[in-house]
Amino acid sequence: MKIDPQKPADLSAQIAQAIRDAIISGELIVDERLPSEAELSDHFQVSRPTVREALKRLAAQSLIRTQRGASGGAFVNRISFEDAYSQQITTSTLLLSMNEISFDTACEARFALERACAPLSAQRRTADQLATMRAEIFRQAQPGLTDEAFCSSDVAFHRALVDGASNPVLSYQLAGAVEAMQPLMNMITFTARSREEIIGLHNRIADALEARDEAKVDAALVELENYTRKLAQDVAQQHRKPA
Amino acid sequence: MKIDPQKPADLSAQIAQAIRDAIISGELIVDERLPSEAELSDHFQVSRPTVREALKRLAAQSLIRTQRGASGGAFVNRISFEDAYSQQITTSTLLLSMNEISFDTACEARFALERACAPLSAQRRTADQLATMRAEIFRQAQPGLTDEAFCSSDVAFHRALVDGASNPVLSYQLAGAVEAMQPLMNMITFTARSREEIIGLHNRIADALEARDEAKVDAALVELENYTRKLAQDVAQQHRKPA
DNA sequence: AAATTTTTATTTGTCTGACATTTAAAAGTC
DNA sequence: GACTTTTAAATGTCAGACAAATAAAAATTT
Structure with a gap:
C-alpha cells in the first residue's frame, strides 16, 4: 500500500483510502497491527493529526480498532x-x-x-x-x-x-x-x-x-x-x- | 443536542455520536450548517483537533460534507x-x-x-x-x-x-x-x-x-x-x- | 451607475511540539 | 518464585500557528 500523490484532495481521506484498500485487498489481515501513528506520519510525510484523522475515518467504519498503551496501536478489526x-x-x-x-x-x-x-x-x-x-x-x-x-x-x-x-x-x-x-x-x-x-x-x-x-x-x-x-x-x- | 460526560471513552467518538444522534433524530436537517470547528470546540470544551476527529468520523459515513472558505463549514449531507x-x-x-x-x-x-x-x-x-x-x-x-x-x-x-x-x-x-x-x-x-x-x-x-x-x-x-x-x-x- | 478588480474576513486543512493517560514489559524487591 | 515498582511505548488531548480556499465587502475602473 501506501502511495499518496499530494495533488488533489484531503490528505486524511487519501490516507484512509490507501489503508482501506490494503485491508480490502488482504494486504493487511485481521488483527494485524498497523504501524504506529508516528511511523505512519513519517511514512506518508504528514503530521500526526492528519494521520489520526485518517484512522478515525477507518474506525468509524469499524475497519480498525485502537488500543492504548505499550504494544497498543491500531489493529485491523474483524467486522462483526x-x-x-x-x-x-x-x-x-x-x-x-x-x-x-x-x-x-x-x-x-x-x-x-x-x-x-x-x-x-x-x-x-x-x-x-x-x-x-x-x-x-x-x-x-x-x-x-x-x-x-x-x-x-x-x-x-x-x-x-x-x-x-x-x-x-x-x-x-x-x-x-x-x-x-x-x-x-x-x-x-x-x-x-x-x-x-x-x-x-x-x-x-x-x-x-x-x-x-x-x-x-x-x-x-x-x-x-x-x-x-x-x-x-x-x-x-x-x-x-x-x- | 450536545451534552458530553467526560467519564468513559474517547471524546471524539462521543462528540461524533452526539452529532450523529442529532442528525438521525432530525434535530439537524439536510444541508443545515453545523457550527464551525472553533464554535464546536468551544461548546464541547475540547480542542479543535478533537472536534476535527469527530467530524472526520461523520464524514466517513457520508453524514456530513465539508467546504472550505468563508461561509464554508460542515453541512449535513443528504445520503445518496x-x-x-x-x-x-x-x-x-x-x-x-x-x-x-x-x-x-x-x-x-x-x-x-x-x-x-x-x-x-x-x-x-x-x-x-x-x-x-x-x-x-x-x-x-x-x-x-x-x-x-x-x-x-x-x-x-x-x-x-x-x-x-x-x-x-x-x-x-x-x-x-x-x-x-x-x-x-x-x-x-x-x-x-x-x-x-x-x-x-x-x-x-x-x-x-x-x-x-x-x-x-x-x-x-x-x-x-x-x-x-x-x-x-x-x-x-x-x-x-x-x- | 455598472462592471471589474482588489481586499478582507472566515473557515477548513495542516503542521509543530508538548503533555496526559494507559498499558505491557522490564527491572527490582521480598 | 511471586509480587511490586519502574520504565518505555503508544494513543488521547491540548495549544497555537500558518496555509489555502472562498465568499462577501470594498475599492477601482469603465
Missing part, C-alpha cells in the same frame, strides 16, 4: 455481524428519511425481501424463535401500548421471522430493510381495529411457521403487505382533507 | 443511493471475507434475495435493461475472457436484473448481496463447459424476462443457484485431494 447491522440500519434509516422514498416503494422492498426469507424460515425456525414471535404478538395485544411500542414490537416480530432462516448473511441484509421502515411506520396511527387486524395476520404467520407451511406464510405476508399499504394510504388521505 | 451502495458493498465484502461464511450460506442469501426481485423485474424491466443483460451475456461468451472479467460481467448481469425491479430501495439492499459475492466467485476457475452452462441459464433468464414470465425466471434462477453451488463444491473437493 453486530457492527455491520448497526451500520446498515443507520445508513438505511437516513437514506429513507432523506430521499423522499414513497412509503409504497419502501414497503414493497421490505416485504419482497421478507418473503424471500419465509420459505427458509418455515423449514428451519426453532421453537425458540417461534416463542419469541408469540411473545411479541402477546405484547402487541396489550391495551395500553403506545404506537411506538407497537411498531417496535412489530420490528422484533419480523426480525425473529428473518432470523428463523438461520442465515446470518440474510439476517444482516434484512436488518436494514426491516428496521429502517420503523420511522415510517411510526407515522401511522394504529386504531384498535387495525391493530387487531395486524395481530390476526401475525398469528397466521406464526401458525404457518409452526406448521412449516411455506405457502401459508407467503400468503399471510402478502396480505400483511397489502393491509399495511392500505393503512398508509388512509393516513395520507386524512392528511389531504383533515376536516 | 450511490454513497449508500458503496458503503454497503465495502461492509458486505469485508463481512464475508473476514467471518468464515461458507460459500453455501452466502450463495443461498444472494439467490434468495435475487429471486425476491425477479417477479417485479419480470413486470417492469425496460428494454434498456434487457439490452444490458444481453450485452453482458455476449461478453461472457468471448473466448479470451479472464475469470475475473467473467465474474465482473456476471455481477453486471445480475445488477441489471435487480435494477429491473425499478425499486431503488431493493437495488440498494441487493447491491451488497450481489457485489460481495464476487470475491468468492473469483476463486472459482470456470471451465469452458461451465461458462457455457452459465451463459445458457443467463439466456433463459433474459428470455423469460423478455416474455415477462415470472415463473420461468424463478426456475432459471433456482437452477443457476444449484449449478453455482455444485461448481463451488467441485472446487472445494479438488482442493482437498489435489493429486
Whole structure:
C-alpha cells in the first residue's frame, strides 16, 4: 500500500483510502497491527493529526480498532455481524428519511425481501424463535401500548421471522430493510381495529411457521403487505382533507 | 443536542455520536450548517483537533460534507443511493471475507434475495435493461475472457436484473448481496463447459424476462443457484485431494 | 451607475511540539 | 518464585500557528 500523490484532495481521506484498500485487498489481515501513528506520519510525510484523522475515518467504519498503551496501536478489526447491522440500519434509516422514498416503494422492498426469507424460515425456525414471535404478538395485544411500542414490537416480530432462516448473511441484509421502515411506520396511527387486524395476520404467520407451511406464510405476508399499504394510504388521505 | 460526560471513552467518538444522534433524530436537517470547528470546540470544551476527529468520523459515513472558505463549514449531507451502495458493498465484502461464511450460506442469501426481485423485474424491466443483460451475456461468451472479467460481467448481469425491479430501495439492499459475492466467485476457475452452462441459464433468464414470465425466471434462477453451488463444491473437493 | 478588480474576513486543512493517560514489559524487591 | 515498582511505548488531548480556499465587502475602473 501506501502511495499518496499530494495533488488533489484531503490528505486524511487519501490516507484512509490507501489503508482501506490494503485491508480490502488482504494486504493487511485481521488483527494485524498497523504501524504506529508516528511511523505512519513519517511514512506518508504528514503530521500526526492528519494521520489520526485518517484512522478515525477507518474506525468509524469499524475497519480498525485502537488500543492504548505499550504494544497498543491500531489493529485491523474483524467486522462483526453486530457492527455491520448497526451500520446498515443507520445508513438505511437516513437514506429513507432523506430521499423522499414513497412509503409504497419502501414497503414493497421490505416485504419482497421478507418473503424471500419465509420459505427458509418455515423449514428451519426453532421453537425458540417461534416463542419469541408469540411473545411479541402477546405484547402487541396489550391495551395500553403506545404506537411506538407497537411498531417496535412489530420490528422484533419480523426480525425473529428473518432470523428463523438461520442465515446470518440474510439476517444482516434484512436488518436494514426491516428496521429502517420503523420511522415510517411510526407515522401511522394504529386504531384498535387495525391493530387487531395486524395481530390476526401475525398469528397466521406464526401458525404457518409452526406448521412449516411455506405457502401459508407467503400468503399471510402478502396480505400483511397489502393491509399495511392500505393503512398508509388512509393516513395520507386524512392528511389531504383533515376536516 | 450536545451534552458530553467526560467519564468513559474517547471524546471524539462521543462528540461524533452526539452529532450523529442529532442528525438521525432530525434535530439537524439536510444541508443545515453545523457550527464551525472553533464554535464546536468551544461548546464541547475540547480542542479543535478533537472536534476535527469527530467530524472526520461523520464524514466517513457520508453524514456530513465539508467546504472550505468563508461561509464554508460542515453541512449535513443528504445520503445518496450511490454513497449508500458503496458503503454497503465495502461492509458486505469485508463481512464475508473476514467471518468464515461458507460459500453455501452466502450463495443461498444472494439467490434468495435475487429471486425476491425477479417477479417485479419480470413486470417492469425496460428494454434498456434487457439490452444490458444481453450485452453482458455476449461478453461472457468471448473466448479470451479472464475469470475475473467473467465474474465482473456476471455481477453486471445480475445488477441489471435487480435494477429491473425499478425499486431503488431493493437495488440498494441487493447491491451488497450481489457485489460481495464476487470475491468468492473469483476463486472459482470456470471451465469452458461451465461458462457455457452459465451463459445458457443467463439466456433463459433474459428470455423469460423478455416474455415477462415470472415463473420461468424463478426456475432459471433456482437452477443457476444449484449449478453455482455444485461448481463451488467441485472446487472445494479438488482442493482437498489435489493429486 | 455598472462592471471589474482588489481586499478582507472566515473557515477548513495542516503542521509543530508538548503533555496526559494507559498499558505491557522490564527491572527490582521480598 | 511471586509480587511490586519502574520504565518505555503508544494513543488521547491540548495549544497555537500558518496555509489555502472562498465568499462577501470594498475599492477601482469603465
